[in-house]
Amino acid sequence: MRTPSFPPRFKGILGKDFGKCLGPTQSVSRTVAAASFTFRRGYNQLGTGTAVVPNRRARVEMSDSKAALRLRAIQGHMQNKAISSAASSSSSASSSSSSPAPQPTSQQRSLDFSALASLMPKEANNTTATSLWYVVATAALLSFHQEPAVGELWKYINGLNNCDQTTRVTIARRIRECCLKASVLVGFPRGINSLSSLQSSIESNSPDLLPVLSKDTSMRAPVPLEEKLKRGKHFFSQIYSNHTDRILANMGKSSGGDLSDFAIRSVYGELMGEMRILNPMETVMMEFVCCLADDVAPQAKGHFFGCRNLGATGQQVLGAVELVREIARQLGLDRPGNGDHFGFLAKAETW
Template identity: 65%
Template structure:
């Protein structure tokens, strides 16, 4: 053994480490209190370490899954309570507004699976097949009309959620519902443009020309044409399933739930212009707030920019 190595061993012994000939001249990784954790990981075989990592990953995934299930449970909706917030309606009335409002709110709050849950609730209560078909069509039409306001992908997801729930809970309705054909395709573009302009004017009344001019000026002349010809002419002005006043309320709900106060204000007055009653509008605001609360979201009608909602108390 070289003189240098002897000197190193002597120093090693003075520091309190073993002086056996087989001992390493370097201290182990980490302090003795970490021998069961850090050093043992380095000393294990690669296969053992992989098993340990895999086990740890499974535990983390399990924790994540449990957290997600907990969050899902918190988001279960009390549809019975929601169905009572708009006065003079029944939960399964074929002309009830509450499930139109609920559908629009769920989509605007990015909770599309709730549309299928809504149908599951209604399907347990509706007694006749005719009643079920009428309500299913109204929820389907609500998803379609809301899509241009909440985002087309969310409208698609809402429709798929409804169809999935129908397939699970009401298979006997599917032959009739899937045999339905487009209400809009057979109409001429001229007819749709005319009815779109008429419907738009009913919403904005004396402000119609000003609103259209502002839309055109801000978009190079396209937004006003698109609104009248497509959003209203093609979509909203078709009122055989979801009526004109109900469509106005739906538009208001989408804007309110999404927190866009200027558009919510326009449609707040617009749905009154289309014939919605003060009681229906007040009940609609309460319902949207309740959906938000049940989903654990902030009150969408809070803030000074929504003070206009107080006007409904006078209607």
């Protein structure tokens, strides 16, 4: 191996002051030669993995001198350079070796929406303005972090032969309302992204609906605060029945009183309590699905029984559970709602 050349910053370090660092019996040429030999030897040993240890003579001649410090700096530089080169070669060899092809992610998978619709009672091949399957599917997609799939859901529905313009406008509003209501359960950013996905899909696939949908205005803004508070408390009580006071007390105790107030005023009064597009049963079903897909058993249990309290049949609840699990299967995700803490799901078979 040839003697390495040093970087520009090391040029001239053995200058005119170098001789002052030597003892009376030493010569510059002898010390430089010894140092040069030491570094050549050490540099060659770097490639073999042998530890670089200067010989005894070099240590004696170069100790406590400025030149020694400078030469050690050069040695350290060359050692780091050799190690870096070896690491680079190892990385290149590793990357060139055969490796399995990357597996497709869940976001790259296409969903079979017709199979999902068939899981809800009486809704297979019969999607209507009041169908429940696409409400359940929308809530599950948001919970599984698949907001772009909401646009694909709309594309599928828009292509159905039995959906005229009036039906499609109603369905678009229902999916939009589901995204809005689900946002408090799955995360506000996901609600925003799902609504954006739906809007983009409508613009691309259903431009004829835009003149109608663009005229929609807020249904919640004009409602007086007193009315929102009243409807929030009423809907919350419908879901939790005789457990309402206990649940609100526990929520307040754990949060200094704020969580229970926020739930009644904002979550249920402002958001969930608006029933002109999604009725109470559809809204609590959406809440149940979000909690089930997210595997939060305590909240899923409360809304599971809330579905029954608000008129859902056992077959509708079981269909919703299977639809959520089928989406998870198609996406390659873990099956939600497993384990003893989800044992309550079996009760729907007796409803």
